[in-house]
Each structure stands twice: as structure tokens, then as C-alpha cells.
Amino acid sequence: MYRVELHCRNWQHRGEASAMWRLYFTLAALTWCVDSVGGFSNGKVGVACGDMEPQHGHEPRPEPPPYMVSVDKSTFSPGENITVSLQVASSDPMFFRGFLMEARDAGKLDSPAVGFFILTDPHQSQLLQCGHTQIAGPVVSLRGMTAAPTTAVSPQATSPTALSTQFSSVGCGHSKSCLRDPVGCDPESDPHCFFLSFTTDEAGRSVMFELSGPTEGYVSFALSHDKWMGNDDVYLCENDRGSVTISAGYVSGRTHPELAAEEALWGRAWRLVDGVIQCRFHRSIHLHNRFNLNQSYFLFLAHGRSHNGLIYKHHHQPLISTIQKVITGPPEDLSGSRSPLLIKFHGVFMLTVWMWIVSTAALIARHYKDFWPDTTVLGQRLWFQLHRTMMVLAVVLTSAAFTLPFIYRRGWSKGAGSHPYIGCAVMALSIIQPIMAILRPVPESPRRIIFRWLHFGAGTAAQILATVCVFLGAAQQALLLPSPWSPAVLTGWLLWIMMVDLLLLIHQCGLRGNCSSDDKENISFAQLDRLQHGEISKVKKMVLVVFLIGNTGFLAAFIKTIASL
Numbered sequence: 001m002y003r004v005e006l007h008c009r010n011w012q013h014r015g016e017a018s019a020m021w022r023l024y025f026t027l028a029a030l031t032w033c034v035d036s037v038g039g040f041s042n043g044k045v046g047v048a049c050g051d052m053e054p055q056h057g058h059e060p061r062p063e064p065p066p067y068m069v070s071v072d073k074s075t076f077s078p079g080e081n082i083t084v085s086l087q088v089a090s091s092d093p094m095f096f097r098g099f100l101m102e103a104r105d106a107g108k109l110d111s112p113a114v115g116f117f118i119l120t121d122p123h124q125s126q127l128l129q130c131g132h133t134q135i136a137g138p139v140v141s142l143r144g145m146t147a148a149p150t151t152a153v154s155p156q157a158t159s160p161t162a163l164s165t166q167f168s169s170v171g172c173g174h175s176k177s178c179l180r181d182p183v184g185c186d187p188e189s190d191p192h193c194f195f196l197s198f199t200t201d202e203a204g205r206s207v208m209f210e211l212s213g214p215t216e217g218y219v220s221f222a223l224s225h226d227k228w229m230g231n232d233d234v235y236l237c238e239n240d241r242g243s244v245t246i247s248a249g250y251v252s253g254r255t256h257p258e259l260a261a262e263e264a265l266w267g268r269a270w271r272l273v274d275g276v277i278q279c280r281f282h283r284s285i286h287l288h289n290r291f292n293l294n295q296s297y298f299l300f301l302a303h304g305r306s307h308n309g310l311i312y313k314h315h316h317q318p319l320i321s322t323i324q325k326v327i328t329g330p331p332e333d334l335s336g337s338r339s340p341l342l343i344k345f346h347g348v349f350m351l352t353v354w355m356w357i358v359s360t361a362a363l364i365a366r367h368y369k370d371f372w373p374d375t376t377v378l379g380q381r382l383w384f385q386l387h388r389t390m391m392v393l394a395v396v397l398t399s400a401a402f403t404l405p406f407i408y409r410r411g412w413s414k415g416a417g418s419h420p421y422i423g424c425a426v427m428a429l430s431i432i433q434p435i436m437a438i439l440r441p442v443p444e445s446p447r448r449i450i451f452r453w454l455h456f457g458a459g460t461a462a463q464i465l466a467t468v469c470v471f472l473g474a475a476q477q478a479l480l481l482p483s484p485w486s487p488a489v490l491t492g493w494l495l496w497i498m499m500v501d502l503l504l505l506i507h508q509c510g511l512r513g514n515c516s517s518d519d520k521e522n523i524s525f526a527q528l529d530r531l532q533h534g535e536i537s538k539v540k541k542m543v544l545v546v547f548l549i550g551n552t553g554f555l556a557a558f559i560k561t562i563a564s565l
Contacts, residue, residue, distance in 0.1 A: 049128070052100055067099075084117075100128070163271035167195060167212050167278055173333030175199065179221075179299050181319045183335060187212040191276055194319060196221050196301055200328045205285060207293050207327055208267070211237055212278040217305040217312070219277050222251065223297040223327070227320050227340070229254055233291040237270065237279035238306050244270035245309075246279050248290070256311055264290060285328060293327040299334065317477045339565040342408040343478040347562050349401035350473070353394045354466040355555050359497050361390035362459065363547065367504040371540060391434065398430045408478075419472040422465050429462035467494060481561055493554040500547045507539055 048054055072083040086099060102113040117127060169186040172178035176199040185193035195212040213219035218238040225231070234249040234257045246268045249257035267282040285293040299321040304314035317338040325334060364371075365387045372382040380388075402423065405413060413420055436455050441447045471490055474481040 048100055052102065054098070054100070069101075161269045163269045163278060163280065166271065167197070167210050167280075169195065169197075171331075172197065173331055175331055177325065177327075177329075177332045177334060179301055179319065179321055179334045179336055181301065181336065181338070187276075187278070191274060194219070194301055194303065196299065198327060199331070200285075201282075204328070206282045207285060208280065208282050209235065210278070210280050211235070212276065213301075213303050214276045215239070215303040216275055217303070217307075219279075219301075219303045220257075220314075221302070222300040222318075223291050224300055225297060227298055229300070229318070232300065233297075235265075235281075235283075236311065237277050238309075238311070239272060239277055240309075242272065244272055244277055244279055246270060246281050248283070250289075260289070296324040296326045296329075298324050299336070301336070316480055337565055339479050339562070340408055342404045344562050344565065346401045346404040346408075347473060347479045348559055349397045349404075350466075351470065351555060351558050353397045353401070354463070354470060355493060355558070356551050357390050357394045357397070358463060358466070359551060360548065361387045361394070362463065363497075363501065363504075363544075364390075366501070367508065368540065368544065371537070371544075388437070391437075395430050395434055398427060402427045405478075416476055417472065419469060419476060422469045422472065426462055426466045426469055429458050429465070433458055433462065479562065479565065481558075481565075486561075489554065489557060493551075496550055496554070497547075500543060500550075504540065504543060507543075 066088060068087050070085045070087070084101070086101065101117075104113055166188045168188040169178060169180065169184075172180070176197045179196045181194040182190075182192075185195070187193045187195040192214055193212065194214075195210070197210045198207050200207050209221075211219055211221060216239060218236050220234060220236040222229075222235070223233040230251060230253045232251045234251050236245075236247050236249060236257065236259075238245045238247070246265060247259045248264045249259040251257050264287060265281040265283055267280070269280045271278040283290070283293070291297065300318040301320075302314040302318035303316075305312040319336045319338050320340075321334050321336045323334070325332060364383050369381075369383050375382040377385040405416075405420070433455065436451065436458065440451045440455070467490075471487060473479060474486040474490065475483070
């Protein structure tokens, strides 16, 4: 036998005020107090879960409550219902503005709510999902002396059955539609496979969903009209201390899902083995307040952490189907991506600029001024035209890549850490560099040395910050490159350009006995090279070719990886 205590708070209002007083009060409030307000148009005050405080900013009243809670029995057995009634206890002319009711274990009042409510009149009250428990609250204000929404509470909810076998990808594209990550994986043999399948029953009245993924918290999928999270139909399978809770919900914007009644789903079954969650359930094609499965939607597949019924933000960018799919349509083996197309272009542009264009242009400016001493293009030496052209292209591509995340996010990305801040610094230095180059003094000017050091310093700072930004960008959710492959290859590329630069510096110092890179000295050194080594340094030519091949290989590896995301 068990004993249950019911906790209930009412929010009431007495009397009325004159129109003039309300006007003065409103003006004073607008003049002296500006604060944020959270509205709950549907009456579901989710923030009150736990402490049951309505968040009105007032302390509870010490006098006896003006309401009365009654039950038809004081003890019960597991599975037995208790009828609960809420009534106004005072004879004063008052009414309820709202109420929140839950059941807790009388011996553990600090523990979460137990059982669930069944509404006898959905027009008078509604259910609020708090973790895995549904507690009662009003739909509208309950006026009058006999405000008595009657509900029934049961201390034990039914649980899904256990699956005896694992899910399989057999039939994907033939008898059922599937969305998988990695592409073509089989949940029966691959423990790292994220898997979603759905089939329509022969009567055409319901759809069976199967969901699987390696996670310690939850795995979920959503139906969405677009590729943005928000206003989506969500279904979750959550690891609940060794069992799996299967529930449906709705996401409004980028918020926690608002879970709905479990009665929307049936035929629920689950399996939890070696950190892999698998769940199955059925849902009617047409269901009140749920998406119509005869329509087409983008499919989102996500997973993340959960604790005591609280769903946290997914660990990684959700897998999003590349096309919209009619849920009851013909079977298809769907493909998807975890990285938006705009973010992929952002990554490709930035890697092209800083792994290939800028590093090559800097190498030419530093070590190849004397490589083509007599060759000019449009009145300028060839090395200078190559350096200038590549740097202008770098600024253009950097500017284009810089805008893409803002377009995708529709503003600033708050969850990207220091990556966007460093990116802004790189963008600023990229603009400053060509401006300094345009304003540079002539080679004979005594101020030339100042320009050289400023230009070198700003360019080096931009390269260092851009390299840091690339390392941070490879770990961003929107473009999550494989680890530890990604940082290892980036480190290899960084060592590669440093090794080539050092090799050319040693070659220059050994050949000339001087490591200076002054413009005037370069001309005389070019003459010396012609006398001692001919018109072209074979060593420098070979190093440049190998450098370009190596840089191209590193860049191609990253572009191929990004394209596969």
C-alpha cells in the first residue's frame, strides 16, 4: 500500500481598480521598470516543473488556502486509480486564474512527481509534461464556486515491451524507407550506425517507425517543413536508468521539446544493449495536433545527453535528409547530411585561401623574388604580379566565406566559441593588408623598412590566426570533421609549409652567405645567381613544384572529406 500527497497552488485575483489608477500604474511601470516577460499562451508553464512556483515574483500567502483538494481514497495498490477533485473553499466571490497539480511520494517530497493524470474534461484542464510525468493544469480560468476539474491519477504507467532482435537495414528502399548515417550502414552489424526506418501498414491507417543509434542519453528524429530546427514534430527514445522511454513532442523554435501524451503512440518496444538504443512504435497517419504523415517533410536525426527526463541539446549537428519525403509514400533509401551547404562552402573557401593561396603567395614573396629576374607582366615583375593576384583573390574568397555563416545562422553564432571572434580578426587583417600595399612607399624611400615590417607583421598575424581558426572550425558542430584525422592532417600541413620555408631559407643563406631579403639586395643576388647557377635555380624550381603538389594534396583531402559530410 502507498500514500500519496497532492500539492496544488492556485493563482488568484481579488477586486478591481479604477481606470485612472490602472493608467497611472501602467505609466509608472513603463517609465521606471523595463524587464523581460515570458508568456505561455497555451497555459503550459513549463518553468514551474519541479518547485511548482508560478514565477509571478510573489511569495506564497501564509493564510489558509482558498481551495480544497479531495480524493476518493487515501491508500491504493499499484495500477489502481484515485479520483482527485479541486474546489474553491471560500465563500468570497473569487475564481481560479490557474492551478498546477502533481502527485509525489509522501515519504520523499523532494523526489520527482509520480504517476500520471487522466483528464475527465479536456476543456477545463490539460496535461503538462514534466520529465516523464504528466501533471494537471487549466486550459482557461475556472470561474465560480465549484471549480472542480476531476482527474484520475495512477501511480504506475505502462511500459513498452522489450525487443527480442536487433533492427536491420534489409528492405531499405524496397519494403521500407530508411535514413542512415554512415551511408549504407546496417544497425544489425554496425554499432556506430544511426538508423531510421518507417513503413505504412496495409490498411493505410498508421506508420511503424524504427529508430536506432549509439548514445547514452537519447536518440530522436523530427519531421520538419524546412531545414531549420523549430516548429517540428519530434519523437524521442531516451535511456531512463536502464529502460527506454518512448515519447512524442513538439519543438517551438530552438527550445527543449514539449513532450505530448504517450497515448499518441502505441506498439512501443525497445532494446538497450552496449550503449545502443533501439525503439519501435506506431502512430496514426492522421492525429490531432500532430503532423499529417501523408505530407512531405525533411527528416532530422539527432542524439544527445539527457538527465532525469531533461533533454539536452544534441551533441552534433543533426543528420538532415537532402530531400523532403512523404512519410506514407513509396519506400526510398534516403541520403542526408549533417553539414549545411552554406557551411560546407564556407569551409572549402577558407581552406582554399589559407592552405593554398596565401601560403603559396607568401612563399613566392619571400623566396622567389629573384626566380624570374627579367620577366615582367604589365610592367611589373612576375613574382609581384603572382603575389598580388593571389592575395587579391584571397581577400575576395575570404570575404565571401566570411558572410556565409551569418547568412546561414541569420545572425551571430552564439554556440561557436572563439571561432567567429578570431574569424573577424582574420577578416580585418585581410582588408588591412591590401590597403597597406596600395599605400606602400617606393623602394628608395627611408620609410620602406617600416612598410616591410608592418606588412610582414600583419600578414604573419593573419596566417597564424587563420590557422587557429581552421583548427577550431574543424571541431564545429555545423562542419564536424572526423577526429583525430582532421587535427592530425592539419598539423601535418602546418609542419609541411614550415619545413619548406626553412629549407628555402637555409638554401638562401648557404648560397649567399646572407639571409637578408631586402629589395635592393635581391637584385644583386639575382645577378649572382645568374652567374653561378644560370637563369633558374633548379633547387628552387623543384622545391616550388613539390610544395604546390603537397599543398594541393592536403587541400584535396579536406575538400573530399567535407563533401562526404
